[in-house]
Amino acid sequence: MRTSPSGTTDLEKREFKDRLYAEFARVGRALASPHRLELLDVLAQGERSVEELASEAALSIANASQHLRALHQAHLVEMRREGSRVYYRLGSPEVFALWQSLQSTAEARLAEIDRVTTTFLSRREEMEAVGPEELRRRLEDDDITVLDVRPALEYRQGHIAGAISLPLEELETRLAELPPGRQIVAYCRGPYCVYADEAVETLSRHGRSASRLVIGYPDWAASGLPIAVGVGGGSSPSRSGA
Amino acid sequence: MRTSPSGTTDLEKREFKDRLYAEFARVGRALASPHRLELLDVLAQGERSVEELASEAALSIANASQHLRALHQAHLVEMRREGSRVYYRLGSPEVFALWQSLQSTAEARLAEIDRVTTTFLSRREEMEAVGPEELRRRLEDDDITVLDVRPALEYRQGHIAGAISLPLEELETRLAELPPGRQIVAYCRGPYCVYADEAVETLSRHGRSASRLVIGYPDWAASGLPIAVGVGGGSSPSRSGA
DNA sequence: CTATTATTCAATGGTATTATTGAATTATAG
DNA sequence: CTATAATTCAATAATACCATTGAATAATAG
Numbered sequence: 001m002r003t004s005p006s007g008t009t010d011l012e013k014r015e016f017k018d019r020l021y022a023e024f025a026r027v028g029r030a031l032a033s034p035h036r037l038e039l040l041d042v043l044a045q046g047e048r049s050v051e052e053l054a055s056e057a058a059l060s061i062a063n064a065s066q067h068l069r070a071l072h073q074a075h076l077v078e079m080r081r082e083g084s085r086v087y088y089r090l091g092s093p094e095v096f097a098l099w100q101s102l103q104s105t106a107e108a109r110l111a112e113i114d115r116v117t118t119t120f121l122s123r124r125e126e127m128e129a130v131g132p133e134e135l136r137r138r139l140e141d142d143d144i145t146v147l148d149v150r151p152a153l154e155y156r157q158g159h160i161a162g163a164i165s166l167p168l169e170e171l172e173t174r175l176a177e178l179p180p181g182r183q184i185v186a187y188c189r190g191p192y193c194v195y196a197d198e199a200v201e202t203l204s205r206h207g208r209s210a211s212r213l214v215i216g217y218p219d220w221a222a223s224g225l226p227i228a229v230g231v232g233g234g235s236s237p238s239r240s241g242a
Numbered sequence: 243m244r245t246s247p248s249g250t251t252d253l254e255k256r257e258f259k260d261r262l263y264a265e266f267a268r269v270g271r272a273l274a275s276p277h278r279l280e281l282l283d284v285l286a287q288g289e290r291s292v293e294e295l296a297s298e299a300a301l302s303i304a305n306a307s308q309h310l311r312a313l314h315q316a317h318l319v320e321m322r323r324e325g326s327r328v329y330y331r332l333g334s335p336e337v338f339a340l341w342q343s344l345q346s347t348a349e350a351r352l353a354e355i356d357r358v359t360t361t362f363l364s365r366r367e368e369m370e371a372v373g374p375e376e377l378r379r380r381l382e383d384d385d386i387t388v389l390d391v392r393p394a395l396e397y398r399q400g401h402i403a404g405a406i407s408l409p410l411e412e413l414e415t416r417l418a419e420l421p422p423g424r425q426i427v428a429y430c431r432g433p434y435c436v437y438a439d440e441a442v443e444t445l446s447r448h449g450r451s452a453s454r455l456v457i458g459y460p461d462w463a464a465s466g467l468p469i470a471v472g473v474g475g476g477s478s479p480s481r482s483g484a
Numbered sequence: 485c486t487a488t489t490a491t492t493c494a495a496t497g498g499t500a501t502t503a504t505t506g507a508a509t510t511a512t513a514g
Numbered sequence: 515c516t517a518t519a520a521t522t523c524a525a526t527a528a529t530a531c532c533a534t535t536g537a538a539t540a541a542t543a544g
Contacts, residue, residue, distance in 0.1 A: 025279055033502085086521060103266060305534075307492055308533085
């Protein structure tokens with residue numbers, strides 16, 4: 001009973017398709033839980049131990065461990081043992097691209113996301129925002145001070161080349177360290193992260209001219225813009241793509 | 243009890259994050275079922291009625307309808323009523339990009355997909371394959387005959403500019419219609435579709451020099467390469483991006 | 485209006501996921 | 515070797531999802 005000209009029956013084709021889509025769905029399943037998406041989002045900043053991940057995503061250790069296991073089985077994250085700790089990281093840059101694609105699709109299609117963000121991030125409307133291309137240009141012209149307001153650890157794991165680390169929590173006490181007069185652009189983890197918003201607000205309150213970068217560090221790095229790794233506050237930009 | 247310098251409590255931030263990731267997970271959930279992924283894949287070829295979708299994906303009507311409803315609630319597909327039928331289509335090109343990203347992530351990360359495809363598509367190894375850029379060049383040089391071996395309906399809904407429609411089922415009986423002497427490149431629905439493989443095999447058996455395009459029509463169209471819509475076999479290439 | 489076709493809705497068991505708990509590993513320190 | 519810390523595993527109950535069935539709705543034809 002062949003309807004196709006070649007040596008495969010319809011039944012075999014159906015079995016092939018079923019297996020193929022089942023495999024793709026394994027990845028889809030991994031994206032089906034809010035907690036796992038949040039873990040992916042945290043991991044986009046760099047590798048983290050189970051404990052750090054659990055705390056960052058407000059999960060119990062055991063729960064975080066299980067979700068990480070699910071992500072690992074879908075091969076979206078990899079792990080590495082160091083002493084008594086296990087560190088997880090994204091499996092590849094493609095995984096971040098997938099997460100980005102999911103975000104932008106959802107953003108474009110779900111009005112609810114608009115509603116959630118505008119009620120919470122309403123002040124963002126009034127803030128000036130800078131796109132990545134504009135920032136790159138102004139960085140090249142040395143026209144601007146770029147501020148990484150994420151926790152220092154995340155800055156060390158990778159930051160925009162030329163950016164200064166000034167974690168949000170220390171911003172108010174260390175304002176004097178900022179070169180005076182220059183415009184400031186703050187950035188943080190991603191488009192939905194509020195650190196940069198709060199930094200801009202604080203800076204404005206102290207009479208500084210500040211705006212926020214519309215994307216976060218992982219997006220910047222993924223699009224191949226210049227980044228740096230390590231402690232150096234860095235006026236020596238190194239280039240490294242994704 | 244504020245730990246942040248601005249006017250939002252940690253609790254409010256957590257609620258914001260929870261709601262945000264819950265919304266993203268709504269899209270993720272929609273990608274968690276093999277059947278829904280297959281429906282998306284079919285819809286990437288063009289809009290379809292519930293009945294067509296059910297038959298193509300080997301589902302009962304009621305089941306297909308429910309899965310389509312789930313996709314619709316995630317805003318990944320849109321629908322349109324025409325008489326007594328309801329036609330579904332992808333919500334936007336971004337949805338296809340998401341599906342592509344899921345596929346390529348899964349392909350890169352899941353060795354199982356390799357195993358499934360190589361056991362079923364083993365003959366593909368021995369076949370010549372042409373990439374999209376090479377095909378575009380050779381189309382411009384009019385060096386080649388491009389064959390769309392999908393069902394005629396799908397050709398009508400959109401095809402590679404300059405391609406001839408010759409559904410796989412009719413290939414053997416209509417071989418004479420093919421311009422003699424020229425090399426042939428066949429394509430079908432996507433990288434995992436077997437129509438083109440079978441066409442190449444049939445053509446080779448009849449002494450024709452044939453190879454397959456490594457991607458399918460939706461991928462071609464999504465990357466902005468020239469396409470055409472309608473019945474015309476078309477030597478008048480129209481351009482339409484995604 | 486009635487019959488027919490296409491689709492959706494609602495209810496049903498069956499199955500799979502989820503968060504929690506507490507025990508079991510794995511590695512380090514003493 | 516023992517104690518401790520970090521993580522994973524295993525078992526559990528609550529929940530959510532799934533495919534099927536049959537009834538309900540929408541649109542068309544007669």
